[in-house]
Amino acid sequence: NPWTISPSDYTPLTDKPLPNDNLEWLLDELLSLTKQTHPNSRQASCIWLLSIVKGCGEREPITERVQALQNVFMDLLCESNDIVQDAASKAVCVLYDIYKSEELLQTLVKQLTSGTRQVAQVTSDTKLFEEGQLGSAPTGGNLTTYKELCSLASDLNKPDLIYQFMHLANHNAIWNSKKGAAFGFSSIAEKCGEALKAHLSQIIPKLYRYQYDPTPSIQASMQNIWRVLVSEPQKIMDEFYNEILADLLENINSSQYRVRQSCCLALQDFLKGSGNRTIHDAVNSMNDLxxxxxxxxxxxxxxxxxxxxxxxxxxxxxxxxxxxxxxxxxxxxxxxxxxxxxxxxxxxxxxxxxxxxxxxxxxxxxxxxxxxxxxxxxxxxxxxxxxxxxxESTKLSYLSTMLGAQSQAQEAIDxxxxxxxxxxxxxxxxxxxxxxxxxxxxxxxxxxx
Known part of the structure; x- marks a missing residue:
């Protein structure tokens, strides 16, 4: 009875291995549900898959589908829903504990540094923005789903507006992807040990900048990874000083305002003193900066x-x-x-x-x-x-031109x-x-x- 006996106290009635048929069927059903666009289906299937991976992580059906499960959880990390991101990050951590997948680690690093994600299908009810993120329509309605955005573009007689909305949605998804990777990364960073050292030169410069992102949720996620990953901040800052400065200079004129802003904020702290460095260590970059x-x-x-x-x-x-x-x-x-x-x-x-x-x-x-x-x-x-x-004052120049013929006025202007x-x-x-x-x-x- 699952209500009165805990899993650790339960003794199977037989020593025979459990059949895999039911587990295989359940896994396939849940994996198919994660491909649906409805947020409730994705959330429910994510939590179910987390429970199965935690309880049956080493069973054959899981082992056979480990690559598919990794891909699904990496995709779910990109959801804007914090519950889904948290569940997916825990599942990623469980899979890494069991299978020590180097590919999983590399995928997380890539997603954290570049924000890439799989192309997502969009239906009329797909939620592209959180409520209030784009304000409201002239009629007072929400602007969250694809259908509502199309309706607004049609009402304004500007069909090209939908492309601008989709560009914004894609930009939003990229940063959700980075935030999701941060969830997963912080879960396994402590357990990776030596495996992460090879990626530090790629991670540290971008991670330092991400800590200054103007969005509080992104900022908090990145600061959490920094605390987990960097045990000696002064030493790391000293070691990667040139790489961090190069990344800030490369992105300070980015096309995204949040990146420009984060670079400026990061420079304020970075230039004041990082590790054992001083402003003289950045002298060769002063002209560019x-x-x-x-x-x-x-x-x-x-x-x-x-x-x-x-x-x-x-x-x-x-x-x-x-x-x-x-x-x-x-x-x-x-x-x-x-x-x-x-x-x-x-x-x-x-x-x-x-x-x-x-x-x-x-x-x-x-x-x-x-x-x-x-x-x-x-x-x-x-x-x-x-x-x-x-x-020189433009007003004085204007007056000099207007009153040039009047000697007294010209003397006063001079x-x-x-x-x-x-x-x-x-x-x-x-x-x-x-x-x-x-x-x-x-x-x-x-x-x-």
Whole structure:
């Protein structure tokens, strides 16, 4: 009686092996149910399969279908339903415990790093988005199933809108796939031991970035794997410093706003100090980093733009500290690395936030770097003066054109222009630079003239 006797206390009435017919039939039925699109069928079959794998994992029908079961559970890991993902991750862990499948581990790594999944069938009732994720239709109805999305596209007389919805749904599925892989991966990470070491260079850079994903559920899943996988964070960060930085630079201008945002957030912590590294370890990437960060500071997505601006401010402070006179040759190398993007791209940029950060950085750089700036003076001062001219108030230019024939008004405008130039960041910075380098005065005068 299953209600009064636990499985461990049960003694079979016969020593004969149990017949496989019923188990084979049940497995085939459940595997076919997992291919259906109805979420309830997939959830129920997933939980049934988990129970069977846990209780009968080493029986012949399971062994014969282990590859099919692995594929099914990997697909179920991609569901948006947390219950299904949790059950599938436990089943993956059970299968790995029994069969120690290297293929299963490689599939998990691939799904975690790239987010690939099998092509899913779609019916009219297939749920593509969670309730409220896309808001509501003009009539007040939901926008969750394929049928409802088609109906909205038809009502708006924009049939091509359904393709945009499906693109969003695919993007959503990819991140669910990564989150699902995180569920499964965290379950077996502790048991894999040496088997995982071969994949660390592939996993660590992406996993570090995923921890900063703007979606809380994705973020929590990835942080959980990081805690399980990385027992010594400082050591790992030191070992994979260059790989992590390369991954962040590669993805900071991604077409997906959440990836751009996560890169900016990750850089804020990464650059402050990872392992035994300092900002000088990233000196060769400074030109690339500043240039790409400028693009994100002009992002169409507001939150991403604000995040990039905060990252630029942190990077500015770190660079100023790295250029300090006390840093010696490393400071000179940092100055050489950051001045080109600041002068060539930053201070004349059309985005005011970019100009402001660059000018503030250069202004503070003059104080901290001291005589280390001397070799760069011929490039620095012309760029600052050019920035002063390009950033002149458009209103003053307009008034000068309109009132050019009136000498009195023109004198007042010229006076205002001179006042603006004197108070401008660039002029103040030039004033800081010039007295400090008397030996360069003649060349500076030639440049100004």
């Amino acid at each position: 500043w240039t790409k960060l400028f693009r994100v500071m002009d992002d169409h997505h507001e939150q991403t733009r604000l995040t990039a601006t905060r990252t630029a401010k942190i990077l500015s402070k770190l660079c100023i500290r790295g250029c300090d006179v006390s840093q010696g040759k490393a400071g000179v190398k940092m100055v050489e690395a950051i001045l080109p993007p600041l002068l060539n791209v930053g201070i004349t940029n059309s985005v005011s936030e970019i100009r402001l950060i660059c000018l503030q950085t250069i202004s503070e750089l003059v104080t901290s770097a001291g005589k280390q700036l001397k070799p760069f003076l011929p490039k620095l001062i012309p760029a600052l003066l050019q920035a002063t001219g390009e950033l 006076s205002a222009r001179a006042s603006f130039a004197k108070s401008h960041f660039t002029t103040e910075t030039v004033s800081k630079v010039s007295p400090a380098y008397s030996s360069r005065r003649s060349s500076v005068d030639r440049i100004v003239l």
